[in-house]
Amino acid sequence: MNTWLAGGLAAIGLVASAISSEEPALPAWHEGEHAAERVDGGLLTTDPPPGPQERLDLAPPTAKEIAASENPAPQVPEKFWAAYFAERPRTFLVDPQGVLSANDARDRLGFLNYHAGDSAIDLFVYVLKGDQEIPCELRAEELPERLFATGRPAAIITYYQGAPRRAALHLSPALTDSVSGAELRRALESSIMQAVAKDHSSAQLEAFLVQMSIRVYWMERLSGLGSAAAAPITSTDDKPAKPPDKKALLLAKLQPLMNKARLLALPAAALTGALVVACAIWAGLRRRARYRFPVLAVEPRLGGDHAAGAGAVISFASATTSLASQRQQRPDDARRA
């Protein structure tokens, strides 16, 4: 019996040594320890202690599976590459794909034109679809150096319609030295914050551009390009930038309305002028008009050949005598007081 027991223990020891040569053995509970932990309350589970871990025999993923698991974003179609990236854009809004509606494109372009008239830094916006990517071979990161090295300083925005968080901002080489990366990042972040607060994609772009225009104004000051360049620039570090003054903010927000008003100004002025002329002609004709009464046969009365004494008499002897009391005319009311 003892021989059999000794033989079994030796076999178990061999198996255990074989396993331990491959992996370190997990800690095992002894009967006494497990009971002691339960008594002390230090063990929070009543599950039995884990046994040795079983190995899973899984096959590694194939190249086909890896390719199928990814869903690559669509790229800008090749036919639009030239329209986007061949040369410095002639308009501030670059949307050859027609991502924006005609009205939105007009409004945004109007705003960008206004901004260009009011700022030393132009704002160029490349509009892409929300899920589109710029192909690597176009090397979008070199775009500012390639297209905007000459001409007016510019801020170049790549805006993904409906996905404002993907927007990117670059500066033309003339500005990169004077505007810090921190300021650039703050401008982009604050513009994105404004955009994501809106629900509609059109309103998002509008809010984004309005905020960006304000931030570009501060960049203009930082770079010493604007009229306010003489003003002391106190911080270009990571401190929060000064908030733009209320007037500039209000002007920027009212800009779309002002653009619409400008479109209507000429017809309104023409209409007003026509009305004034018509009124003047009408008043002139009225002034030159001659009035006649039909001659009716009136029976002479009270022996008067020409008049019958019809008419009113008033007294102005005293300011205390009201006119209202004199309205009812009496035959003797005009007699000398």
Next chain:
Amino acid sequence: MDADARFGPPPARLRGLTDKAGILRHGDRERVEAAMQRIARRLPQLFAAIYTGTLGEAAHLRQFGFWLLNRAKFEDQPAGEANAAGILITLDPESKTAGMVFGYLLDPFLEESDTFDCLSRAHAYWLEGRYADGFVKALSHLETVLCKRSRQAHRHPRHFQQKVESHVRTDERDHRILRRHPEAAEITEGPR
């Protein structure tokens, strides 16, 4: 009482603006005359006249205006038009009364309340002794009222014709009453 006996013989010829009371200065006269001419220009059938004077102790301004418009000859009245086309404003600065009478031509178209409104416009000025300003205001309002009445007369001629006919019927009724009750004639004042 005979009006000629009360007010004297009728004046041979009166200017449109007769300031017997001497209350208008030279500049004032021009302004008042301009307002009168404006009425004559816009309403070619009509003329406006103004008389200021002291009428004496027993003066009765309504009777005086009635008498003057019937008896006087005005220099500025349109050719061919009788005094029936006239509107006369009389003012007595001593008794501080003013009246406005008009001829038969305007009888169907003007109401007594219209003339009262015209005089009311001048009341505040006359209280302060600004006679010319008062006349200008009264004439300006009169011009407005007459133009309005002229337009109404052409729009609704029937209305004014009926008004004349009703006046005739009223007069006939008065005559019948007077024939039956001659003593009632004493109630009626004014020259005959």
